Amino acid sequence: MLKIFWDKDNIAFIGNQVNAAEHSHCVLQVLLSIDEPLQVTVDNECISGKCIIINKNVRHIFLCDNNVQLSILIEPSSNFAKELIKKIHGNYLKCDSEIESIQKSAAILIDTNNKQHYINFIQDFAKYLGVKRGSRVLDKRITDLLEILQNCNCYDHSIENLAKSVCLSSSRLSHLFREQVGVPLKSYILFHQLEKAFTALLNGSNITNAAMLAGFDSPSHFAATVRKWTGMPVSASIRDSEFLKVFI
Numbered sequence: 001m002l003k004i005f006w007d008k009d010n011i012a013f014i015g016n017q018v019n020a021a022e023h024s025h026c027v028l029q030v031l032l033s034i035d036e037p038l039q040v041t042v043d044n045e046c047i048s049g050k051c052i053i054i055n056k057n058v059r060h061i062f063l064c065d066n067n068v069q070l071s072i073l074i075e076p077s078s079n080f081a082k083e084l085i086k087k088i089h090g091n092y093l094k095c096d097s098e099i100e101s102i103q104k105s106a107a108i109l110i111d112t113n114n115k116q117h118y119i120n121f122i123q124d125f126a127k128y129l130g131v132k133r134g135s136r137v138l139d140k141r142i143t144d145l146l147e148i149l150q151n152c153n154c155y156d157h158s159i160e161n162l163a164k165s166v167c168l169s170s171s172r173l174s175h176l177f178r179e180q181v182g183v184p185l186k187s188y189i190l191f192h193q194l195e196k197a198f199t200a201l202l203n204g205s206n207i208t209n210a211a212m213l214a215g216f217d218s219p220s221h222f223a224a225t226v227r228k229w230t231g232m233p234v235s236a237s238i239r240d241s242e243f244l245k246v247f248i
Helices: 079-087 100-111 115-129 140-151 159-165 170-181 185-202 207-213 219-230 234-238
Strands: 002-006 010-015 020-023 028-033 038-042 045-049 051-054 060-062 069-074 092-094 241-245
Touching: 002 100, 002 185, 010 100, 010 115, 020 219, 028 038, 028 079, 028 100, 038 051, 045 051, 045 092, 069 079, 069 219, 079 115, 100 115, 140 159, 140 170, 140 185, 159 170, 159 185, 170 185, 185 207, 185 219, 185 241, 207 219, 219 234
Parallel strands: 002 241
Antiparallel strands: 002 010, 010 069, 020 060, 028 051, 028 069, 038 045, 038 060, 051 092
């Protein structure tokens, strides 16, 4: 069983199927053990621990070995990600001290459909990590762009089309976005498309329709993106899975 919580600034996967082949992505990844300590390989370094936070664009592998664990992908433009990055010196940060209460709270997620419990958990987890999830001050054109993506119903996610919507050239928008958010706009757009595709799956679409609704070139493009970002095949992401959208 795999349960997926989709929040405003993060996606959480919890279950005993959270396995990932070697991959990297532009989002921050938090891994939290529920049962046995985590066994993670980060840039060819083998690490064992209860909570490991992996920096963006760092190659890593993790296997749950049938133990329940929680994996959280944190949206790169969020204050949550920005605050965590300040705490990471190098490829990863290991947090093991006095984390037992957080592990117990996370363990409840596998058996609950209570969205408020996830909201409470992520707030307590952020407090444990010493970070704030509040909003950041961004250039209004970037704020407008993020709002357009959050509310879009379009299939055209080209940078050229998005640049027109905020009255900038493609090159200027790409430069400003990376300067403000810290990740390439192209990578962020893929994150957005994944959100749309998984929301469609949550609403009953099959993989083909979900890929098309999200603006992927093909179902295989969607599948390749899921594998790149999660390290798991899309079939594993949806098989015996339950999706809960935390925010409205």
